[in-house]
Amino acid sequence: xxxxLTLFVALVFGIPALTVSAQTIYIDENNTSxxxxxxxxxxxxxxxxxxxxxxxxxxxxxxTGNYSPLDGExxxxxxxxxxxxxxxxxxxxxxxxxxxxxxxxxxxxxLTFGELYCSRGTNLTEFYTKPCIIxxxxxxxxxVGHAGGYTENGELLTFYP
Numbered sequence: 682x683x684x685x686l687t688l689f690v691a692l693v694f695g696i697p698a699l700t701v702s703a704q705t706i707y708i709d710e711n712n713t714s715x716x717x718x719x720x721x722x723x724x725x726x727x728x729x730x731x732x733x734x735x736x737x738x739x740x741x742x743x744x745t746g747n748y749s750p751l752d753g754e755x756x757x758x759x760x761x762x763x764x765x766x767x768x769x770x771x772x773x774x775x776x777x778x779x780x781x782x783x784x785x786x787x788x789x790x791x792l793t794f795g796e797l798y799c800s801r802g803t804n805l806t807e808f809y810t811k812p813c814i815i816x817x818x819x820x821x822x823x824x825v826g827h828a829g830g831y832t833e834n835g836e837l838l839t840f841y842p
Contacts, residue, residue, distance in 0.1 A: 703738035710746035749774040760785035765792035786813045793819040
């Protein structure tokens with residue numbers, strides 16, 4: 682009992698809440714230094730590395746360039762923002778996919794890419810707290826599957842289960 686009381690007092694009065702802050706992950710295909718950690722000074726040089734190095738809440742900033750993922754597609758990490766420097770000159774030669782069964786929103790801004798496929802499945806028990814946004818991009822096709830969502834005004838795509 683004494684241990685539980687000590688733990689309770691420590692949690693309430695002595696230990697501050699742990700917070701994990703979102704960060705910006707940088708990608709620049711021109712980084713040939715051999716040092717890549719996703720920072721502005723040492724960006725990753727592929728989109729795949731940037732997404733792999735990200736976590737929920739992060740922004741993945743893609744510098745101007747022409748990126749060609751090895752398998753021809755990019756799988757979004759739920760709850761992240763994929764942001765290009767300029768849609769005319771930040772080109773991902775691939776399709777972008779979001780097929781994870783979750784209710785975390787994602788955003789895609791200022792990129793040129795092939796196609797976007799979003800199909801999150803049925804039976805989601807959570808609801809989105811904010812919409813997914815695809816804005817100011819150049820793409821060939823957007824496919825919204827079951828539980829994917831709807832388009833609005835031709836430029837904003839929001840998803841709700």
